[in-house]
Amino acid sequence: MTTQTSSLSNVAQASVLKRVGAKAYRLLESMTESAYRGFLAQSAGRYGIE
Numbered sequence: 368m369t370t371q372t373s374s375l376s377n378v379a380q381a382s383v384l385k386r387v388g389a390k391a392y393r394l395l396e397s398m399t400e401s402a403y404r405g406f407l408a409q410s411a412g413r414y415g416i417e
Contacts, residue, residue: 395403 398406
């Protein structure tokens with residue numbers, strides 16, 4: 368693997384992470400505060416988060 372191939376791979380990975388992060392942010396932004404708190408309450412028991 369050359370340096371150029373490696374850097375292209377890093378750019379592609381960063382692009383994917385950026386898109387996933389943007390979609391996750393929009394999802395959380397679209398949820399109302401009460402829905403988000405309900406989601407956290409449900410997740411707490413499922414994943415052991417308090």
